[in-house]
Amino acid sequence: MNIFKFELGMMKKSIFLWTFFVPFGLVFYMLFFPMMQGDTETFQSLMDSFPEEFLAFFGMSSELPVFSLLGYFGLSFGMIQIPLAIQASNYGFHILSVEERELTADFLLSKPISRGKILFSKYLAALTSLTIVNIAVWISSLLVLLVIKGDESPNFTNVNLVLSTTVFFQLAFFSIGLLISVSIKKVSSVLSFSMALGFGMFLLSSFGSILSSNIFKILTPYSHFDPEYILINGHYDWRLAIISILIIIISIPLSYFLYKNRNIASL
Amino acid sequence: MNIIKREFMANLKSLLLWTIPLMVLHAVASIEFSAFAGDPAIAEAMENFEILFQALGTNVADMTKPEGFISIVSIYIYLPLAIFSGLIGSGIISKEEKDKTAEYLFSLPVKRNKVIASKMVVAVVNSFLVNVFVIAAVYFTYVRFDVSEGYFQFLFNMSVGVFLIQMIFLGLGMVLSAVLKQYKKSGSITVGILMSTFMLSILIGMVDGKLDFLKVITPFQYFPSDKMLLGDFSVLYIIIALIITIGTFASTFYFYKKRDLYI
Numbered sequence: 001m002n003i004f005k006f007e008l009g010m011m012k013k014s015i016f017l018w019t020f021f022v023p024f025g026l027v028f029y030m031l032f033f034p035m036m037q038g039d040t041e042t043f044q045s046l047m048d049s050f051p052e053e054f055l056a057f058f059g060m061s062s063e064l065p066v067f068s069l070l071g072y073f074g075l076s077f078g079m080i081q082i083p084l085a086i087q088a089s090n091y092g093f094h095i096l097s098v099e100e101r102e103l104t105a106d107f108l109l110s111k112p113i114s115r116g117k118i119l120f121s122k123y124l125a126a127l128t129s130l131t132i133v134n135i136a137v138w139i140s141s142l143l144v145l146l147v148i149k150g151d152e153s154p155n156f157t158n159v160n161l162v163l164s165t166t167v168f169f170q171l172a173f174f175s176i177g178l179l180i181s182v183s184i185k186k187v188s189s190v191l192s193f194s195m196a197l198g199f200g201m202f203l204l205s206s207f208g209s210i211l212s213s214n215i216f217k218i219l220t221p222y223s224h225f226d227p228e229y230i231l232i233n234g235h236y237d238w239r240l241a242i243i244s245i246l247i248i249i250i251s252i253p254l255s256y257f258l259y260k261n262r263n264i265a266s267l
Numbered sequence: 268m269n270i271i272k273r274e275f276m277a278n279l280k281s282l283l284l285w286t287i288p289l290m291v292l293h294a295v296a297s298i299e300f301s302a303f304a305g306d307p308a309i310a311e312a313m314e315n316f317e318i319l320f321q322a323l324g325t326n327v328a329d330m331t332k333p334e335g336f337i338s339i340v341s342i343y344i345y346l347p348l349a350i351f352s353g354l355i356g357s358g359i360i361s362k363e364e365k366d367k368t369a370e371y372l373f374s375l376p377v378k379r380n381k382v383i384a385s386k387m388v389v390a391v392v393n394s395f396l397v398n399v400f401v402i403a404a405v406y407f408t409y410v411r412f413d414v415s416e417g418y419f420q421f422l423f424n425m426s427v428g429v430f431l432i433q434m435i436f437l438g439l440g441m442v443l444s445a446v447l448k449q450y451k452k453s454g455s456i457t458v459g460i461l462m463s464t465f466m467l468s469i470l471i472g473m474v475d476g477k478l479d480f481l482k483v484i485t486p487f488q489y490f491p492s493d494k495m496l497l498g499d500f501s502v503l504y505i506i507i508a509l510i511i512t513i514g515t516f517a518s519t520f521y522f523y524k525k526r527d528l529y530i
Contacts, residue, residue, distance in 0.1 A: 032470060032473075032474050075473070079466055191458060192281065200288075
């Protein structure tokens with residue numbers, strides 16, 4: 001419990017900043033929706049005149065055009081996933097490696113607590129902070145949708161379903177980060193690692209959608225929880241989502257095992 | 268010279284770790300591209316499709332041609348290279364304090380300015396190398412398709428444009444790690460600025476025309492790929508980029524000289 005409290009205290013500022021800026025980004029994006037609306041009818045008739053395959057090729061769908069409220073929400077949420085992924089992988093890389101980098105590992109590990117308990121407390125602390133951000137995103141999404149919906153009546157069940165993916169999405173990145181940080185010798189700079197993971201995966205997923213290639217889609221959590229797919233179909237893309245969920249489940253015993261046997265660098 | 272060599276070796280690993288995956292990524296994309304390169308059916312469909320894109324306000328180049336395809340995937344050149352430069356800029360200055368080697372380095376008989384100048388040389392050279400290698404990889408992987416005469420010129424323009432953007436973020440990273448009291452923050456702030464300008468740039472692209480006044484604050488909109496294809500460099504943005512670059516580089520010297528090092 002002490003470690004949990006201490007870690008949360010250390011993360012206080014970071015939690016505060018992320019809880020403020022991520023929802024702010026989403027709201028900022030969503031507020032430009034009225035500008036998109038414009039000439040809806042002309043767009044719709046144009047969209048209708050093209051076959052579905054062509055639209056899919058360019059990441060558009062006649063069921064969910066970008067100028068509809070939910071289509072635009074899907075797009076904005078897709079953008080918000082980038083900072084969420086970076087935050088989660090940041091915590092994943094940071095939380096165990098920081099002790100070795102700042103030479104506090106000796107102190108912590110000589111306390112009468114098992115390594116398993118240290119890992120568990122830190123995991124919980126990170127999960128708590130990720131959940132705080134998650135809740136903030138959830139509430140602000142619903143609020144901003146209510147404010148700008150006008151006379152459209154969006155399907156809130158699907159919106160909630162999209163928002164419910166956040167926890168898996170965050171944990172997938174967190175787990176990958178954690179696993180890498182316990183399997184390599186030294187995490188020299190957390191930021192380069194988490195940027196590479198968060199943005200690299202985003203690049204892969206957008207490459208995947210431009211080229212409509214399935215190999216890219218399997219690799220990256222961004223495609224596992226594609227908001228547009230959920231908004232159209234009303235359920236998760238389970239074939240892909242299961243990959244992320246497996247990563248999360250497997251990573252817990254694996255990182256425990258690796259951390260237990262880790263040769264900790266000390267002074 | 269010693270510091271330059273030392274820094275170059277210290278940053279070689281990250282240079283390779285960025286350059287090689289990016290080269291591979293673009294090579295893989297070109298294999299996928301070969302599936303529809305020059306396909307007349309798609310080209311024809313694209314022509315019909317253009318009305319829709321114009322209506323949506325986006326200008327999409329013909330993606331059956333190498334130039335068109337490259338400009339669609341060009342964001343995956345702009346963004347990673349900008350991130351690389353931002354990170355190396357903040358990392359190369361602040362790593363002495365992070366690794367507790369600042370005390371050692373600054374007790375050597377070398378002026379602080381000279382240390383910073385050497386580090387800058389390495390950061391600029393590394394940014395340049397990544398740029399050249401990635402653009403060259405793009406050049407050589409797409410040259411086997413049916414390229415037009417302006418192909419080399421297009422990639423050359425893009426290389427220059429991306430390099431100018433890289434310098435902006437490099438300078439930003441360096442000046443932040445020289446100014447901020449806590450060395451740890453410089454990286455996060457650089458990345459924060461980079462990410463928000465990137466997201467803003469996408470938003471500007473989406474609501475086309477209505478947010479153009481915001482282009483000035485998003486370096487990603489200074490030299491977009493469709494302008495590079497036409498060889499259309501905006502003088503205003505070149506001047507802004509140069510002012511930011513020179514300003515940040517110069518103030519790095521100014522602030523670092525007075526810096527109270529964290530030891």
